[in-house]
Amino acid sequence: MPSDRPVLARIPRAAWLTLSSTALGLVVAFASVSMVPVALPAMIDDLDASVVQGQWFLLAYLLACSASILVAGRVADAFGRRPVYLTGLALCTLSVAGITFAADPWLVVVLRGLQGLGAACVITNSTALLVEVFPPSRLAVGIGANIGIMSVATAIGPLVSGALTEGVGWRAVFAVGAPLGLVGVVWAGFALPRVLRVPRRSGRPDLAGALASATLMAGVVFGANQAGASGWTVTAVGALVAAAAAGVVLVLVERRAADPVVDLGLLRERFRGSAYGATGLSTLAEGSVAVVVVWHLQQDEGFSPLDAGVQVTALAVGTAVASVVAGRLAPRFSGRALTATAVSGSTVVLLLIALHFAGPAEVVPLWALLCAIGLTGGIFKTANAAALNVGGDARGAGMVNGLRVAVDNTAVTVAVALGLAITDTAGVVVCFAVLAGLSLAAVAPAWGRGLHTDEPFHRRGDRRSAADPQLVA
Numbered sequence: 001m002p003s004d005r006p007v008l009a010r011i012p013r014a015a016w017l018t019l020s021s022t023a024l025g026l027v028v029a030f031a032s033v034s035m036v037p038v039a040l041p042a043m044i045d046d047l048d049a050s051v052v053q054g055q056w057f058l059l060a061y062l063l064a065c066s067a068s069i070l071v072a073g074r075v076a077d078a079f080g081r082r083p084v085y086l087t088g089l090a091l092c093t094l095s096v097a098g099i100t101f102a103a104d105p106w107l108v109v110v111l112r113g114l115q116g117l118g119a120a121c122v123i124t125n126s127t128a129l130l131v132e133v134f135p136p137s138r139l140a141v142g143i144g145a146n147i148g149i150m151s152v153a154t155a156i157g158p159l160v161s162g163a164l165t166e167g168v169g170w171r172a173v174f175a176v177g178a179p180l181g182l183v184g185v186v187w188a189g190f191a192l193p194r195v196l197r198v199p200r201r202s203g204r205p206d207l208a209g210a211l212a213s214a215t216l217m218a219g220v221v222f223g224a225n226q227a228g229a230s231g232w233t234v235t236a237v238g239a240l241v242a243a244a245a246a247g248v249v250l251v252l253v254e255r256r257a258a259d260p261v262v263d264l265g266l267l268r269e270r271f272r273g274s275a276y277g278a279t280g281l282s283t284l285a286e287g288s289v290a291v292v293v294v295w296h297l298q299q300d301e302g303f304s305p306l307d308a309g310v311q312v313t314a315l316a317v318g319t320a321v322a323s324v325v326a327g328r329l330a331p332r333f334s335g336r337a338l339t340a341t342a343v344s345g346s347t348v349v350l351l352l353i354a355l356h357f358a359g360p361a362e363v364v365p366l367w368a369l370l371c372a373i374g375l376t377g378g379i380f381k382t383a384n385a386a387a388l389n390v391g392g393d394a395r396g397a398g399m400v401n402g403l404r405v406a407v408d409n410t411a412v413t414v415a416v417a418l419g420l421a422i423t424d425t426a427g428v429v430v431c432f433a434v435l436a437g438l439s440l441a442a443v444a445p446a447w448g449r450g451l452h453t454d455e456p457f458h459r460r461g462d463r464r465s466a467a468d469p470q471l472v473a
Contacts, residue, residue: 011141015133017191019142022126024184025089026146027153028177029119032061032096034157035173042170049105056109059225064116065123066221066409067214073124073402074206074261081125081132081398082192088121089188093181096174127401131389133193140330140386147381148323151374155316158309209261212250213406219243220410224417263399272400274449275339275388276407281442282343282384283411285350285435286377288419290315293370295420296357296428314367318374319381326382335387340447342380347439349373354432384446 036043036058044054076084095115102108130142164172223239230236254260267273290312297303297311329338349372355361356369388400422431 011134011138014193015130015135015138015142018129018133018193019145021184021188021191022085022129022146023149024180024187025085025122026126026150028089028092028181028184029122030150031153031157031160032092032115032119032174032177034154035161036061038158038161039165039170039173042165043108046170047103047105047108049108053105053109057105057112059222060109060112061116061119062221062225062413063218064113065120066116066406066413067218068117068120069124069217069406069409070213070261070399070402071210072120073128073398073400073405074210076121076125076128076398078259081129082188082194084121084398085125085129085192086185086188088118088125089181089185091115091118092122093118093178093185096177096181099174100171100178124402124405125398127385127389127404128398129192131401136390137331138327139389140382141327143385144323144325144327144378144382146323147378147385148320151316151319151323151378155313159313206253206257206259206261208253209250209257212246212253213261215246216243216250217406217410219246221413224413227417227421261399262403266400266403271390271449272388274445275384276403277445278339278343278380278442278449279384279404280407280411281438281445282346282377282380283408284415284418285343285439285442286346286373287412287415289350289353289370289373289435291416292419292423292428292431293353293366296423300428311367312370314371315374318371319378320374322375322378323382326379329379330383330386334451335383335390336447336449336451338383339380339387340443342376342383343439343442343446345376346373346380347436347443349376350432350436350439354429354436357432358429380446387449 040054040057043049043057044051047053049057072084072088092115095111095118098111099108099115102111126146127143130139130146134142160176161173164170164176219239219242223236223243226233226236226239250262251264254262254264267276294308294312297308303311326338349369352361352364353366353369353373356364356366385401385404388404419431419435422434
């Protein structure tokens with residue numbers, strides 16, 4: 001009797017080598033994100049920096065990374081992911097080495113900006129590199145491993161940073177990144193395959209689109225960050241207005257560009273457009289969970305920073321486990337089934353966290369609920385990222401994944417500002433109730449995108465729809 005289970009392709013050696021390189025690059029890029037905030041007070045004190053300069057130690061990285069993401073993906077599509085990835089990882093390595101010996105606060109700000117630019121090249125191209133070497137039916141395995149390693153690196157970053165800052169000094173936080181980055185560059189030079197790059201289309205560089213996309217991303221990140229830190233000041237509102245104007249310009253420019261930085265057709269497509277929508281809503285719901293929980297535990301329940309950090313570590317553990325599990329589930333279940341089930345589960349868990357803080361569900365350990373959020377979120381991220389690359393042209397994978405990262409980063413920034421604002425004004429219970437509502441809203445696009453005929457999952461009897469040749473019912 002024939003089986004409905006798809007035959008899984010063997011993962012080639014080149015795919016594992018590429019994964020080992022991208023995983024190491026993501027550790028270099030993401031560990032810094034979670035390590036620097038812990039070392040920030042010591043940096044400000046030792047460098048005799050002002051409060052504004054201290055804020056820019058964080059903002060320079062965030063702005064440079066966010067503003068460069070879309071452009072980095074498109075440049076990689078045109079000139080090759082391997083050289084762009086190597087350049088980005090080299091920038092990260094050189095910048096952290098420079099910060100280790102920097103004595104001027106503004107030099108640190110400049111180097112942090114270069115680090116953010118390098119991180120954008122690494123983050124945007126990590127998934128795109130995997131698309132080139134993993135069989136489509138096993139792509140979720142590679143993406144899941146990347147997400148799991150990234151989550152672990154982000155989770156242990158604060159613990160490592162705290163130990164290094166107290167035991168050696170804040171410069172050690174950056175010093176450990178330099179040799180790790182150097183190893184990453186050397187290993188990537190050996191491990192990443194050389195792929196002949198064929199331009200997707202001819203035309204002049206889309207400089208107007210690049211500038212508009214950079215302004216849009218930087219404006220949203222800066223405005224949301226300022227609103228969360230200082231309220232709705234003129235600076236915060238002005239940045240968001242500038243971002244909105246840049247968004248309008250971007251749409252007008254990209255509609256007529258011969259070789260656009262962002263292909264707006266990706267958003268109009270039912271399958272991918274819905275996946276991007278689900279990404280934004282899911283990240284809005286889950287992107288602030290760790291920050292809000294740590295803030296509440298320390299400010300309202302008297303937890304120490306270490307105790308609060310240990311609780312939140314459970315979230316990263318759940319994500320790491322789920323990303324591996326999702327890689328195995330992807331060939332056996334449709335992407336929409338996995339993502340819709342995952343965000344439905346997140347909705348339930350977020351409601352339980354609200355009830356935990358309210359009292360009725362306080363018998364359920366908080367660490368268990370955070371681990372559950374990590375599990376559902378990890379499954380969603382892995383399955384959704386893999387689905388976005390289904391049936392697409394591998395030569396455009398940089399743009400596809402760059403847009404996903406851009407949506408995700410923007411949503412995280414907005415989520416943190418929103419979560420802290422709601423917690424401060426209405427309390428943590430209301431905050432998690434709102435987050436549960438956002439998660440519930442993500443179910444519609446997660447399920448409504450349909451089934452793509454090129455998904456690894458398949459059923460006998462599926463037929464392409466006459467109305468949409470890429471989708472089945």
